[in-house]
Amino acid sequence: MADTAPSLEDLLVAVGREQDRLAFGALFGHFAPRLKTYLRRLGCESGAAEELVQEVMLLVWRRAETYDPAQASASTWVFTIARNKRVDSLRREQRPEIDPSDPALVPEADEPADRRVEARQSNDRLRAALKDLPPEQAELLRMAYFEDKPHSVISAEHGIPLGTVKSRLRLAMDRLRKALRDVA
Amino acid sequence: MSLPSHHPGDTLLIDYAGGALCEGASLVVATHMAFCPCCRRMVGEMEAVGGALLDDLEPDSVSPDCLDALLARIDRDESLRPPPCRPALQPPAPQRPAHTPTTAARPIIPEPLRGYLGGGLEGKRWRFLQPGMAVIDLRTGSSAVTRLVRMKGGVAAPQHTHGDIELTVVLEGGFSDELGSFQPGDIAIGDPSIEHRPVADPEGCLCLSATIGGLRLTGPIGRILNRFMDF
Numbered sequence: 001m002a003d004t005a006p007s008l009e010d011l012l013v014a015v016g017r018e019q020d021r022l023a024f025g026a027l028f029g030h031f032a033p034r035l036k037t038y039l040r041r042l043g044c045e046s047g048a049a050e051e052l053v054q055e056v057m058l059l060v061w062r063r064a065e066t067y068d069p070a071q072a073s074a075s076t077w078v079f080t081i082a083r084n085k086r087v088d089s090l091r092r093e094q095r096p097e098i099d100p101s102d103p104a105l106v107p108e109a110d111e112p113a114d115r116r117v118e119a120r121q122s123n124d125r126l127r128a129a130l131k132d133l134p135p136e137q138a139e140l141l142r143m144a145y146f147e148d149k150p151h152s153v154i155s156a157e158h159g160i161p162l163g164t165v166k167s168r169l170r171l172a173m174d175r176l177r178k179a180l181r182d183v184a
Numbered sequence: 185m186s187l188p189s190h191h192p193g194d195t196l197l198i199d200y201a202g203g204a205l206c207e208g209a210s211l212v213v214a215t216h217m218a219f220c221p222c223c224r225r226m227v228g229e230m231e232a233v234g235g236a237l238l239d240d241l242e243p244d245s246v247s248p249d250c251l252d253a254l255l256a257r258i259d260r261d262e263s264l265r266p267p268p269c270r271p272a273l274q275p276p277a278p279q280r281p282a283h284t285p286t287t288a289a290r291p292i293i294p295e296p297l298r299g300y301l302g303g304g305l306e307g308k309r310w311r312f313l314q315p316g317m318a319v320i321d322l323r324t325g326s327s328a329v330t331r332l333v334r335m336k337g338g339v340a341a342p343q344h345t346h347g348d349i350e351l352t353v354v355l356e357g358g359f360s361d362e363l364g365s366f367q368p369g370d371i372a373i374g375d376p377s378i379e380h381r382p383v384a385d386p387e388g389c390l391c392l393s394a395t396i397g398g399l400r401l402t403g404p405i406g407r408i409l410n411r412f413m414d415f
C-alpha cells in the first residue's frame with residue numbers, strides 16, 4: 001500500500017479503527033463536493049446543502065466503526081447514509097429498514113459462498129456499465145435516484161408513459177446487475 | 185417457511201433504494217424484504233448503483249470552512265465522550281426476547297414493523313372497519329395511510345380501485361383477489377388500473393397495507409359507502 005494511494009475503502013476503515021483525521025479529511029475531499037451536488041439536485045440551496053453535507057459527514061465519522069468493506073463500497077455506504085439523512089431532514093420522514101440481525105428475517109435458502117465480490121471492484125464495474133447505458137436509460141436512472149420522485153410521478157411530470165419508464169428502468173437495472181454478478 | 189412468490193419488482197425497489205418512496209410504502213417494502221432474501225440482495229445492488237451514481241456526480245465547490253467547522257464539531261463531540269478505555273469492539277448485542285421464528289408467538293412481526301408497533305401486537309387496540317375486519321393505524325408521515333389489517337376467514341374487503349398506489353404485504357394467513365393468491369411475505373400492488381375485491385383465506389388474514397392517493401369503492405353498495413366509510 002506504500003506506492004499506491006489508499007482507496008476510499010482503506011480511508012474509511014482507518015477512520016473507523018483509528019479515528020484517523022487525515023483519512024477523514026481525504027474522504028471529505030472526495031465526498032463532500034459530490035454530496036453537495038446530490039443535495040442541490042434534491043432542491044437544497046447552496047448554504048443549506050453545505051449544512052447537510054456536514055451532517056452527513058459527521059455521521060460518516062461517527063459510524064465508520066460499523067463499516068464493513070466486504071459488504072459495500074465506501075461510495076455505497078456513504079450514499080445510504082446521505083439518502084437516509086435527506087429523507088429525515090428534507091422530508092421529515094423516517095426510513096424503514098430491515099434489521100440484519102433480526103432473528104425473524106427469513107434466511108437465504110443456501111448462501112452461495114462466492115457471491116461476495118470485492119465491493120470496490122464491483123463499484124468500478126458498475127461505473128463502467130453506467131457509462132455504457134443508453135442515454136435515455138441513464139437519464140431516468142438519475143431522476144429516480146436524485147429527484148425524490150417515485151417512478152409514477154416521474155412518468156406524469158415528464159410526460160413519459162408509465163410503461164416506458166418501467167421498461168427503461170428495468171433494462172438499465174438488468175445491465176447493471178449483469179455487471180455486478182458476472183465476474184469475468 | 186417458503187419464500188414469497190409476489191415481489192415489488194425492479195421499479196418499486198429502485199424507488200425504495202433511492203429514497204423516493206414515502207415512509208408508509210417503504211415500510212411495506214421493507215417488511216417484504218424481511219421475508220425475501222432475493223429482494224434484500226436486489227436492494228443491496230440498487231444501493232451500489234446509488235453509490236456509483238454519487239461518485240459520477242459533478243463535484244460542487246464546498247467552502248473551505250466547512251471541513252474546519254466539522255472538525256471542530258468532532259472535537260467537541262469527542263470531549264463529551266467517555267474516555268476511550270473500553271475495548272474498540274462493541275459488546276455483543278443483548279439477547280432479544282424470544283422472537284425466533286420457530287418458537288415465537290404467532291404471528292411473526294419482523295423489523296422494521298415491530299418497531300412501529302412498539303414491540304408487537306400484544307395489548308394493541310383494533311379499530312372496527314366492517315364485520316370481520318379491523319385495523320390498527322400506524323404513524324408513517326402524511327403521504328400514505330398505513331395500517332395493519334386483520335380479516336376473518338372468508339371475509340371480503342369491498343370492491344375498490346386506487347387513487348394512486350396501494351401496497352399490501354401478508355404477515356399471516358392469506359387472501360385472494362383478481363390478481364392471484366397472496367401468502368405470508370407476498371406483496372400485492374394495486375394501482376388506478378386495478379379494480380379488485382380481496383377475500384381472506386379460510387384461516388383469515390393479517391396484512392400491512394399502505395395506500396397513497398386513497399381508495400375508491402366501486403361495487404354497487406360501495407359507491408354509496410364511499411361517502412360514509414373510512415376505507
Ligand SMILES: [Zn+2]
Binds near residue numbers: 190191216220222
Ligand atoms: Zn421479494
